[in-house]
Amino acid sequence: MICKLKIKTPMSTKTKFILISLTLISTLGLAFSVSLHRATEKEYVSISPLKNDSIASVEAFKQVYKVLMSPRCVNCHPKGDIPLQGDNSVIHSMQPKRGKDGKGLYAMKCANCHQQSNSPGLNAPPGNPNWHLPPADMKMVFEGKTAHELAKQLVNPELNGHKNIKMLIAHADDGLVKGGWNPGEGRTVPPLTYAQFKKAWITWLQTGAYAPAQ
C-alpha cells in the first residue's frame, strides 16, 4: 500500500505537470488559431463592401470609365479580333490577329514585336513581358460599351476572367494596367492619374460596384 502510494505520488505530480502543460499549449494554440482566423476575417472585411452606397459607387465608376475608354486601355480591349493603335484607336497596322490565347497567330505573335519594355522612339511598339489581348473565349470588350454595360460586364465572373471582387481590386496593380501610364513616346496617358484611377476603382468595388443608369 505504502509502496504503491510512494510510486503513485511522484507519477501523478508528473502527470499533472504534463496535463497542465498540454492544456496550456492547446489553449495557446486555440487562441492563436482564433486570432489568425480573426485576422483573415478582418482582411476580408476590409476589401468587401465597406458600406453599400450607390451614389458614391456610380460617381467612382464614372471616373473609372473615362480611363477604361481611353486609347491606352481600349486599344487592347477591342470588339474585333485585331488590336487598335494610337490615340485615335485605328486598326493595328499589319493586322495581327488575336488568336485563341490572345497572343497572336503564326508569324504575327505579339511578343515578336512587343518587347519586355517600351521600344524607344516614335511609333515604336510599347512593351511589357505579358503584352497580349484577352483570349478568344473571354474577349473582355471595352470598345463601344456604355458605362452601364461595362460596369455590369466587369463584375460578371463569366465575362471578366472569373474574377471576384478581391481579384478585381488586385487587377489595379496589373502590369498592363499600370503600363497605361508609361505608354511610350508620342502617346497620351489616360485622363486620370494612376493614383486617382486606383482610388476610384477600389471605391467603386468597395461601395457595391453599382452601374450607372446609362
Ligand code: HEC
Ligand atoms: C496589351 C494589352 C492590354 C492593355 C494595354 C490593357 N489591357 Fe486590360 N487586359 C488585357 C488582358 C490580356 C486581360 C486579361 C487578363 C486577365 O484577365 O488577367 C485584361 C483584363 C483586364 C481587366 C479584367 C477584365 C474585366 O472584365 O474585369 C480589366 C479591368 C482591365 N484589363 C483593365 C485595363 C485598363 C484599365 C487598362 C488601361 C489602363 C488596360 N486594361 C490595358 C490586356 C490589356
Ligand code: HEC
Ligand atoms: C509586326 C510587329 C507587331 C506585331 C506582330 C504586333 N504589334 Fe502591336 N504594335 C506594333 C507597333 C510598331 C506599334 C506602334 C504603332 C504606332 O504607334 O504607330 C504597335 C502598337 C500596338 C498597340 C497600340 C498601343 C497604344 O497604346 O496605342 C496595341 C494595343 C498593340 N500593338 C497590340 C498588339 C497585340 C495584342 C498584338 C498581338 C495580337 C500585336 N500588337 C502584334 C507592332 C506589332
